[in-house]
Structures are given as C-alpha cells and as structure tokens.
Amino acid sequence: MTAGYKILHKKQRLRAAIFGAGTISRKELQKKTGLNYRSVIAYAEELKHQGLIAENTQENPRGGRSSIHYRSCSDCIYCIAVQLYRNNVTLTAADINSNIFHAAELVIPPEAGITDMLRQILGALDTLKKSFPDCTLAGIELCRFPYGRSGDYYEGIRELHMTLRQQYRFPVGLHTSYDLILFQMARNFDLKERLVLLAPGDDIYLSMVENREINGDMEQYLHRFRHYQLSMKSQEKCYCGKQRCVKNLLTQAAQLSRYNHYAGIDRPYASLSEGLHYLCTQALKNERAAVRILEECGELTAEAMYFLKKDLQADHVLLYFKDAVVNRKMHEAYERISGEKLPEFSAFGVTRSDVQSASVRIALSRIIP
Ligand SMILES: [Zn+2]
Secondary structure, X not given: OOXXXXXXXXXXXXXXXHHHHOEEEHHHHHHHHOOOHHHHHHHHHXXXXXXXXXXXXXXXXXXXXXXXXXXXXXXXXXXXXXXXXXXXXXXXXXXXXXXXXXXXXXXXXXXXXXXXXHHHHHHHHHHHHHHOOOOEEEEEEEEEXXXXXXXXXXXXXXXXXXXXXXHOOOOXXXXXXXXXXXXXXXXXOOOOOOXXXXXXXXXXXXXXXXXXXXXXXXXXXXXXXXXXXXXXXXXXXXXXXXXXXXXXXXXXHHHHXXXXXXXXXXXXXXXXXHHHHHHHHHHHOOOHHHHHHHHHHHXXXXXXXXXXXXXXXXXXXXXXXXXXXXXXXXXXXXXXXXOOOOOHHHEEOOOHXXXXXXXXXXXXXXXXX
C-alpha cells in the first residue's frame, strides 16, 4: 500500500464516519476513526472546503467549553459518470444512494476534432452543475469503451481526464468499460481475490481486479498475450510470423473471415458488429458453418482462459461474450481441459446502461467505500 493510498484511505474513513453519523463531535470522531487530533482537523477542513460537510459549535449546557461538531451534507452530494461509446457521450448524475436523477447524451459529429469534443463535454458538465445549484459535485468517473473506436475521441477522453483533474479537488477516475464491469462484479459478489476478464472484440482486451482494485497496468502483458499460441491454425499468418496467435483467432474479424471460408462465401460486412450479429442469427437458424464458428470460439476462449488462469495466477477467470452458444461451449471445454467446473457467472454480457451505473458507483465508492 503506497503512502498516498494510506492517506486516501484515512480520509475515506473520516468521511464515512461523518456521513454515517449525520452529526458527530470532533471528540467522538477521533475515537471512532482512530485518527489523531491533527489529522481529524486537517481532513475535516478539506471536506468542508469540498462542501461535503459543515462545521458548527455547540455550547456546553453545563457552561464548560463549547464543542465542535461536524454535520454531513451527504443528502445533497452527487457524482457524475461520463461515458464514451464510439462517438456518443453519455453524462449521468447519481446521488449518494446511486439513484440516477439526470442523464444526457451528446453525439459528437464525425468531423469534430478533440478540442471540439472537449468543449462540448465541458459545456455539458457546466450546464449539469448549474441545474443543481444546491447540490455538491463530489466525484467524476470517465469511462471509455476500447472497441468500436471512432476518430480520436478515445484519446480525447484522456485529455479530458487531465483537464478535470486540474479543475477539481476530488479524485477523477478514468477506466475502460471492461475494468468497470469487472470491478462492479467483484463488489457485487464480494470477491477479493484476483479476477481476470477476457473480452474479445475488434481486438483482444484483458482486465484485472484484485482486492477490489483495478489493475490499470495490463498493456504490456496484453501485448504478449495477443500472440499466445492456441491449438488451432488461423486463416492468415500473424505479422509475428506465427499462425496460432490469439489475436488472429479470437477477434471478430478473424471469426468472420473463418466463417466466410467454412460457408464457402465471400460476404462483405458493413461493420464487425453487423457481421457478428449475422453470424449469431445464422447459428440460431442452425446453419452449420455458423454453429461451427461459435463452438470453435467457445473452445478457443476456454483454452485462452485456462492459460490466463495459470499464467496470471488468477483465482477466477471470466469471459465477456454475449452469445449463448459460445458461452455454453466455453464452460464445457474449460471443464474438459482443466478438470474444473467454472461458476455460472464466468461468462456473461452486459448493456451500456450497466456500464453507466457501474461508473457512477465507482465514483460514489470513493466517498463511501
Ligand atoms: Zn502473432
């Protein structure tokens, strides 16, 4: 645990104690949190400045020294989640009980540059804040979907992160949708162990959460993992010179190209998501080539997941995939390969609004851990 994290943890403890009590004296607060007098004063001062608590002096009825009390302002605190999916930006505001009371959507025009996008988002944030003048904004979480990227907007959110961090005193988070989903899952199931999520899409993506902390440093590992060799040969040779790389077997493009090959067709696809939708629909109609692709995908993801479980010494390994055939086959294959049965929740898909509510919850969880 770093020193910075320890301090953050102490501050959160103090805040949670005041919010939990409603009103609490400085003396009681010291007893409850185990923090020393100076820390209590310093952290409380910060919370007062942020508008999260108020301070008042209560006279001693017996005529002795008056005492300082802190009062929670949690009734009017809220957090905002900003989510980028392709060129759509959604802003959601939720109160301390996770009730969403405001949502707005911006569609960034395709010709807009990063500066224009930032101006629009900052403007929308300002409008939102002005609409609730009696409430205190206490946290912002930015979330971006790594797949289906549009223009430079994905990178633009990183710039927004830096701007907001300079602008506000509270922590502003930046995570990907898959990190947030996995984080939320760890909270919901109360899992403190090491969890790894494999999310194949237009590329291959991995998330890791351990002890309820997101590991934001998976990039290097992911770079190697994309070239891990599976048991099947891909249609095309990877640029690394090998033919069984994860990235050439599990991405949507790889599956569609294999499907066309098996079906003996040359079907063009307007987009990867259109292609995947077509593939799953064909499988529902029991078309042989389509079923074969999805079953193979289940088998291959099981191989990849078993490798990840061992290589990353994960306690749980999960798959993000929305198709039922893939998920069923993955469960079967995983059990055959490893001799272990995966829990039911190991393969799943979620919606954009699930990600949105996970985003506001992570922002709120910084206030009340
Ligand atoms: Zn490769």
